Amino acid sequence: MTNKSTLKQLFSAGLINGGIIIFLGLVGMIETFSQRDIVSGLVSMGFILLFLPFFVFGYSIAKKEPDQSLRTVLFAGGLTGLVAGFTTALLPILGQFVNIRDMFMNASPTLYSILNFNQGIYLGGLILMIVSGIIGALGAGFLLIPPRLRNAFLQAVVWTVLLGLMRDLLIVMIARWGAISYIFRWIFASSGLTITGALVIFFLVGVVYYWRSGKKQDLPVKKILSKKQKNIRFGKLVAAVILMLLLPQILGIYFSEILDNVGIYILMGLGLNIVIGFAGLLDLGYVAFFAIGAYVVGVLTSPEMGVIQITFWQALPFALLASVTAGVILGLPVLKMRGDYLAIVTLGFGEIIRLLSLSDWLRPYLGGTQGIQRIARPFIGSLELKTQGQLYYLIVAAILIAGFIAWRLKDSHMGRSWMAMREDEDVAQAMGINLVATKLSAFATGAFFAGLAGAIFAAKLSSAYPQSMNLMVSINVLCLIIVGGMGSIPGVFVGALVLMGSPELLREFSEFRYLVYGALLVVMMLVRPEGLWPEARRKLELHESMEPDALPNDIPTVTENPAG
Amino acid sequence: MPMLEVENIHSYYGNIHALKGVSLTVEKGEIVTLIGGNGAGKTTTLRSISGILKPLEGTVRFEGEDLAPFKPHKLVAKGISMVPEGRGIFSRLTVAENLDMGAYVRSDKAEIKVDLERVFTLLPRLKERRSQVAGTLSGGEQQMLATGRALMARPRLLLMDEPSMGLAPVLVESIFEKIVEINQEGMTILLVEQNALMALSIAHRGYVMQTGEIVLHDKASNLQTNKMVQKAYLGME
Numbered sequence: 057m058t059n060k061s062t063l064k065q066l067f068s069a070g071l072i073n074g075g076i077i078i079f080l081g082l083v084g085m086i087e088t089f090s091q092r093d094i095v096s097g098l099v100s101m102g103f104i105l106l107f108l109p110f111f112v113f114g115y116s117i118a119k120k121e122p123d124q125s126l127r128t129v130l131f132a133g134g135l136t137g138l139v140a141g142f143t144t145a146l147l148p149i150l151g152q153f154v155n156i157r158d159m160f161m162n163a164s165p166t167l168y169s170i171l172n173f174n175q176g177i178y179l180g181g182l183i184l185m186i187v188s189g190i191i192g193a194l195g196a197g198f199l200l201i202p203p204r205l206r207n208a209f210l211q212a213v214v215w216t217v218l219l220g221l222m223r224d225l226l227i228v229m230i231a232r233w234g235a236i237s238y239i240f241r242w243i244f245a246s247s248g249l250t251i252t253g254a255l256v257i258f259f260l261v262g263v264v265y266y267w268r269s270g271k272k273q274d275l276p277v278k279k280i281l282s283k284k285q286k287n288i289r290f291g292k293l294v295a296a297v298i299l300m301l302l303l304p305q306i307l308g309i310y311f312s313e314i315l316d317n318v319g320i321y322i323l324m325g326l327g328l329n330i331v332i333g334f335a336g337l338l339d340l341g342y343v344a345f346f347a348i349g350a351y352v353v354g355v356l357t358s359p360e361m362g363v364i365q366i367t368f369w370q371a372l373p374f375a376l377l378a379s380v381t382a383g384v385i386l387g388l389p390v391l392k393m394r395g396d397y398l399a400i401v402t403l404g405f406g407e408i409i410r411l412l413s414l415s416d417w418l419r420p421y422l423g424g425t426q427g428i429q430r431i432a433r434p435f436i437g438s439l440e441l442k443t444q445g446q447l448y449y450l451i452v453a454a455i456l457i458a459g460f461i462a463w464r465l466k467d468s469h470m471g472r473s474w475m476a477m478r479e480d481e482d483v484a485q486a487m488g489i490n491l492v493a494t495k496l497s498a499f500a501t502g503a504f505f506a507g508l509a510g511a512i513f514a515a516k517l518s519s520a521y522p523q524s525m526n527l528m529v530s531i532n533v534l535c536l537i538i539v540g541g542m543g544s545i546p547g548v549f550v551g552a553l554v555l556m557g558s559p560e561l562l563r564e565f566s567e568f569r570y571l572v573y574g575a576l577l578v579v580m581m582l583v584r585p586e587g588l589w590p591e592a593r594r595k596l597e598l599h600e601s602m603e604p605d606a607l608p609n610d611i612p613t614v615t616e617n618p619a620g
Numbered sequence: 621m622p623m624l625e626v627e628n629i630h631s632y633y634g635n636i637h638a639l640k641g642v643s644l645t646v647e648k649g650e651i652v653t654l655i656g657g658n659g660a661g662k663t664t665t666l667r668s669i670s671g672i673l674k675p676l677e678g679t680v681r682f683e684g685e686d687l688a689p690f691k692p693h694k695l696v697a698k699g700i701s702m703v704p705e706g707r708g709i710f711s712r713l714t715v716a717e718n719l720d721m722g723a724y725v726r727s728d729k730a731e732i733k734v735d736l737e738r739v740f741t742l743l744p745r746l747k748e749r750r751s752q753v754a755g756t757l758s759g760g761e762q763q764m765l766a767t768g769r770a771l772m773a774r775p776r777l778l779l780m781d782e783p784s785m786g787l788a789p790v791l792v793e794s795i796f797e798k799i800v801e802i803n804q805e806g807m808t809i810l811l812v813e814q815n816a817l818m819a820l821s822i823a824h825r826g827y828v829m830q831t832g833e834i835v836l837h838d839k840a841s842n843l844q845t846n847k848m849v850q851k852a853y854l855g856m857e
C-alpha cells in the first residue's frame with residue numbers, strides 16, 4: 057500500500073492545501089465571499105472557496121497515486137484532506153492565544169467561526185478535520201468515476217455556481233422580458249438560487265451535457281464538411297451574429313456597460329497582441345496611445361477646451377493620426393533595444409504621457425487633474441450614441457474592423473516579417489527584412505488600435521481623466537493577452553472576457569482582482585502556458601508529441617564536436 | 621571581373637581593431653574558403669561584407685558594384701545570401717515557414733515553388749520534416765535548413781559561416797557533399813570554416829586568416845600541403 061515517500065507527499069500536499077486556505081482567509085476572501093449566496097441559505101461562495109481546495113487537492117493527489125484501486129485512492133485523498141483540515145484548524149487556535157489581527161486585519165472572529173462551523177475552536181476544529189477528510193476523499197473518488205459522467209458533473213456544478221453568482225444581474229435582466237420573466241423567477245431566491253432552482257439547473261445542465269458528450273464521439277472527422285454541414289455552420293454563424301446584435305436589448309444596461317468595457321479592452325488587446333504577440337516587442341507603456349486617442353478627441357470636441365470644437369467623427373482621424381505618430385516616435389529611440397530594456401523604456405513612456413496629462417503646465421490644454429469633460433458623443437445621422445446599448449454597436453463595429461485588420465495582417469508579408477523579427481532580428485535582416493520599417497510598423501499598428509479604443513472610451517464617458525490612464529491599463533491588457541494566448545486573435549476575446557468581464561460580474565471580486573490575476577497567471581504558466589485559446593503554432597511548440605519511433609534511425613546523433 | 625571583391629577593409633568593434641586590411645576575391649563558380657582559428661575574424665569578415673558591420677576603410681564590391689551604400693537587408697535582393705553562424709534558423713517556425721522566409725524578398729510565386737522543389741530534391745530530409753517546428757530538428761537538419769533557406773532567395777553568391785559547427789564528423793561530411801553539389805549547379809560560395817581539412821578538400825582556393833589579417837592565400841591543394849597550414853590547422857607535424 058502507501059509507502060513512506062507517498063506518505064510524505066500526502067502530508068506536504070495537505071500542508072500546502074491548508075496554507076492556501078489560511079492565506080485565502082487572511083486576505084479576507086473567505087469572509088467577504090461568504091456573504092454571497094449561491095444557493096440561498098445553504099451554500100455561499102465563501103463555502104465553495106473554503107472547501108474546493110480540499111476537493112482539488114484530494115483529486116490531484118489521487119491522480120498521482122501509482123495504484124488506482126478504490127482503497128488507496130480514497131485513503132490518499134482522505135489523508136490529504138485530514139492534514140489540510142488540521143493545518144487550517146490551527147489558525148483559530150493560534151488566534152486564541154496570539155493577536156494575529158494586528159498584522160492581518162482579516163483574521164476576525166467571523167472568519168474563525170466560519171472555519172469552525174460556529175462550534176468553538178476545538179470541537180469546530182475537529183469537525184473541520186472530519187469534513188475536510190471526507191471532501192478530500194470525495195475529490196479522490198471523483199477520479200474513479202467514468203470521465204463522461206465526471207465532465208457532466210463538473211459542467212453542472214460550474215453552471216449552477218455561475219448562475220448563482222450572477223443572480224442579481226440575471227434578475228435585472230429577466231425583469232426586462234415581461235411576461236416570460238415569471239417562468240424564471242422561481243429559480244432565484246432573495247440572494248442566490250433557490251434550492252429547487254439549483255437542483256433543476258444542476259440536473260438540466262448535467263443531463264444535457266452527458267447526452268451531448270455521448271453524441272459527439274460518433275461524429276465524423278471534422279475536416280471535410282458536407283454541404284448540409286456547411287449550411288448548418290452558416291446558419292449557426294448567422295444566429296450568432298443576430299444574437300450579438302441583439303445582446304444589449306436582451307441584457308439591459310448593466311450587462312451592456314460590462315460588454316462595452318470588455319469591448320474596449322478587446323480593441324486594445326488586438327493592438328497589443330500585434331506588438332507583443334506578433335512582433336515580440338514587449339511594450340509596457342501601451343496605455344500611452346490609449347490616452348493620446350482619448351485626449352485628442354477630448355481636446356478637439358469639448359467646448360471646455362476652447363481650441364476648436366468639432367464632432368467626434370471629425371476628431372477621430374486626428375486622434376488616430378496622433379496615436380500612430382506617437383507610436384512611431386516611441387519606436388524610433390528604441391529601435392536598437394530588445395526585451396527587458398525595451399520594456400523599461402516603454403514603461404517610462406507610458407508614465408511620461410500620464411504625467412503630462414496630469415501636469416499643471418499643460419492644464420490649460422489638457423485640464424490637469426480635472427481632466428476634460430463634455431466630450432462630444434458620436435452621432436449617426438441625427439442619432440446621438442450615448443446609452444451603453446448604442447455605444448455597444450460602435451464598439452462592435454470598431455472591433456470587427458480591428459479584428460479584420462489584425463487577422464489579415466497576420467498572414468501578410470508584414471505579418472511574416474514581424475514574426476521573423478520576433479524570432480531573430482539578425483537573421484530576419486539577413487532574409488532581407490527591413491528591421492526599422494518592421495519595428496515601426498508594429499508600434500504604429502498597435503498604437504492605432506489603442507488610439508481607437510481611447511477615442512471611443514472618451515466619447516463613452518464623455519470625459520477623459522489622467523487617473524484612467526495609469527499603468528494598470530497596460531498591465532491588464534498584457535495579462536489578457538497572456539491568458540488568452542500570445543499571438544492568438546480569438547485568444548484576445550477570451551482573455552478580455554475572462555479577465556475584464558468576470559470582476560465586473562462579481563463585485564466582491566474586484567477587491568481581490570490583482571491577487572486573482574497573479575494566481576491565475578501562475579496557474580496558467582504551470583498548466584496551460586499557451587493560453588486559453590492558443591495560436592496553433594504555439595500549441596505545436598509547447599506540446600509537440602513526437603513519438604520516438606517516428607524518427608528514422610539513420611540520423612547520426614549530433615555531438616558537440618568543436619572542430620579545429 | 622571577380623564576383624566578389626573585398627579590398628583592404630578595416631572593421632572595428634568599438635576600439636577593437638578586428639579586421640586589419642583584409643582583401644580577398646571570389647570568382648564566379650568558385651568555392652573559396654576562409655579558414656582560421658577562433659577569433660581570427662572570419663565571422664567579422666562576413667559581417668563586413670553583408671554590411672551588418674560597416675567597414676571604416678576599404679571597399680566591398682559585388683559584381684563590380686560598391687556595396688557600401690546599401691543597408692544589410694538590401695543584400696538579398698542584390699543576390700547575396702547568408703547562412704549564418706550557429707545555424708540561425710527561426711526555431712519557433714516550421715521548416716516550411718523557414719524556407720518561405722528565405723524567399724521573403726521575392727514575389728515570383730511560381731518560381732519560388734520551383735526553387736522549393738529544387739531545395740527538397742537537394743535536401744530530402746527537409747521535405748520529410750516540412751511541418752516540424754525547426755527548433756526540434758537535429759543539429760544537422762538545422763544546418764540543412766539554414767542552407768536550404770539561403771538558397772530560397774535564389775542568390776548568385778552564398779556566404780556560409782561554419783556549417784560544420786557542432787556537428788559529428790559523419791554529418792559534416794554529408795553537409796560538405798551538399799555544398800559541392802550546390803556549387804556544381806553553378807553557385808558561387810564563400811565558405812568560412814575552422815575545419816580546415818574538410819574545407820580545403822572541397823574548395824578551389826583558400827585564404828588563411830590570423831588575428832584580423834590574411835596571412836596566406838593559395839590554391840586549396842597547395843594550402844593542404846603547406847607546412848604552416850598543416851601544423852596550425854590540420855594538426856599535422
Ligand SMILES: Nc1ncnc2c1ncn2[C@@H]1O[C@H](COP(=O)(O)OP(=O)(O)OP(=O)(O)O)[C@@H](O)[C@H]1O
Pocket residue numbers: 633636638656657658659660661662663664665814
Ligand atoms: N560584437 C562584438 N563586440 C566586440 N568584439 C567582438 C564582437 N564580435 C567579435 N568580436 C571580436 O572580434 C574578433 C573576431 O571575431 P570573429 O567572430 O570574427 O571570429 P571568428 O574568426 O569568426 O571566430 P570563430 O571561428 O570562433 O567563430 C574576436 O576577437 C572577437 O572577440
Ligand SMILES: [Mg+2]
Pocket residue numbers: 662663664705781782
Ligand atoms: Mg565565427
